[in-house]
Amino acid sequence: MKLEEAKRNFVETWGTLGTNWGINRTMAQIHALLMVSEQPLSTDEIMEILDISRGNANMNTRALIDWGLAERKVKLGERMEFFVGEKDIWKVAVKIIRERRKREIDPMRSTLRDLKMIDDKDEKKEEYQRFIKLLDDIDSFADSADKIADKMVLADKNWFFGTMMKLMIK
Amino acid sequence: MKLEEAKRNFVETWGTLGTNWGINRTMAQIHALLMVSEQPLSTDEIMEILDISRGNANMNTRALIDWGLAERKVKLGERMEFFVGEKDIWKVAVKIIRERRKREIDPMRSTLRDLKMIDDKDEKKEEYQRFIKLLDDIDSFADSADKIADKMVLADKNWFFGTMMKLMIK
DNA sequence: TTGAATTTTCAAAATTTATTGAAAGATAAA
DNA sequence: TTTATCTTTCAATAAATTTTGAAAATTCAA
CATH class of the missing domain: 1.10.287 (Helix Hairpins)
Incomplete structure (x- = not known):
């Protein structure tokens, strides 16, 4: 198994798990993705990687921030928002x-x-x-x-x- | 509020709660009902009180038994099964x-x-x-x-x- | 055995929950 | 300002889960 493949599996597994703990699948997947990402991700990247709609990505990044499981991160010179996940x-x-x-x-x-x-x-x-x-x-x-x-x-x-x-x- | 009304509310509340803890609403309601019942209840009584179908009552009493949250109780001279809930x-x-x-x-x-x-x-x-x-x-x-x-x-x-x-x- | 009483199963229907996507709302550079 | 970029909302749609109910299976007394 390659590292990228393992990360993909991790995102899927964490997504399934989440549903058992009051966190919906997409929300948990985004969180997992942010945990294994070396860089902050934009909404567009999240949409692309998880193959979900903009609305869904927006709703669930928002929910993650509400829960304190992710943070907004602004990059100098960039208009778009980026997200960082709580990794501890x-x-x-x-x-x-x-x-x-x-x-x-x-x-x-x-x-x-x-x-x-x-x-x-x-x-x-x-x-x-x-x-x-x-x-x-x-x-x-x-x-x-x-x-x-x-x-x-x-x-x-x-x-x-x-x-x-x-x-x-x- | 009368005692019976309070018990009904309890059954509803416990049912809602259950859905947050990996137990579906009906399963949690049946469990709540068995907790507040002075007597073991039959499938027919559970169907009647919670207004649910026989299939639903059967599936969920079974699930409660699987989880160890209820027990079958046979009454002498009765053909039907009765159920007792774990109250502790x-x-x-x-x-x-x-x-x-x-x-x-x-x-x-x-x-x-x-x-x-x-x-x-x-x-x-x-x-x-x-x-x-x-x-x-x-x-x-x-x-x-x-x-x-x-x-x-x-x-x-x-x-x-x-x-x-x-x-x-x- | 037979058959009435009871329990179980499971495909179809209903309900609940999550997702989409397009339109409306912000925001900030030009 | 205006305009292009980005974010949010939310009604419609899709997916997942739960419930129904009738038929099949089981059990047991006669």
């Missing part, structure tokens, strides 16, 4: 965690908390208690997961996968 | 982690490892090195995440969210 895999993971938390976890926790506003508290005593306990369990699980996510977002990669790992695995 | 949210998380790892992480790691079989090692020396480093970084990140998942799968909930949490957060 630790940072990539942290950005995905942060963004998904904001979009999914936080809203769902608040929805689930609202469900505790039940007014027939006295009837069906035990059934009521069991339901509330389920909601509380979910919330406390989410809270712990959230704290770990917090720690990750703030932590240094080496601390997390060095110190913490040793504590956990020993 | 820690166990639910562990089963989802285990299953997704098996279906996604393991295959992707092996695909990415294969990409290292590049034969033009000497040409473009630096570019080659950078690409290999990216693949190695991803693999070592995945390895750490995997080890944490392992620990979770084997650990006791209280150890994980008690002892470990204290170590991490302090």
Whole structure:
């Protein structure tokens, strides 16, 4: 296998993977392409290499920037925008965690908390208690997961996968 | 809000959530319904309550059983099958982690490892090195995440969210 | 055995999600 | 200004995923 071929495969694989992690295929492919590119790429280059439309390329470079997974890069004397991808895999993971938390976890926790506003508290005593306990369990699980996510977002990669790992695995 | 209404909302919310975590809406709804049901439910009851077809109910109860998120329960003297959902949210998380790892992480790691079989090692020396480093970084990140998942799968909930949490957060 | 009850399958239909491409909107050099 | 270059939007279209429902397969009591 040649290097270029391996890179192409990488872009495809990362694209497939992305769909499992809340990132659509094209968005993940563009990100993968930017990760393996030695140079910043323009929208036209991305369109050309991935064989996608201008609209699609634009939407998804934009989304990558929203997520903090890519940056705009202006080249002196060039009118066009170029894009650079986040290549540090630790940072990539942290950005995905942060963004998904904001979009999914936080809203769902608040929805689930609202469900505790039940007014027939006295009837069906035990059934009521069991339901509330389920909601509380979910919330406390989410809270712990959230704290770990917090720690990750703030932590240094080496601390997390060095110190913490040793504590956990020993 | 009445208890029954809150439960209905819970089923809907859990269904929406599921789609973000590799579980389709109906599968997540059935799971939610089984979590809040005081009694095991039959396929007919699930069809009736969620207003879905028999095929859909069958496919998704089956999927839940595959994932370890529900169990079949036979009632004495009844011909029909009944289903019971896993209600312990820690166990639910562990089963989802285990299953997704098996279906996604393991295959992707092996695909990415294969990409290292590049034969033009000497040409473009630096570019080659950078690409290999990216693949190695991803693999070592995945390895750490995997080890944490392992620990979770084997650990006791209280150890994980008690002892470990204290170590991490302090 | 037979046949009624129940479960499973899967092609077709419906729904959801992603993509296209052309037109409108910016931007900046001339 | 004007004009050419580049970016954004979004309705229409395409692709992917989920759901249906009826037929086939299975199970079990009689």
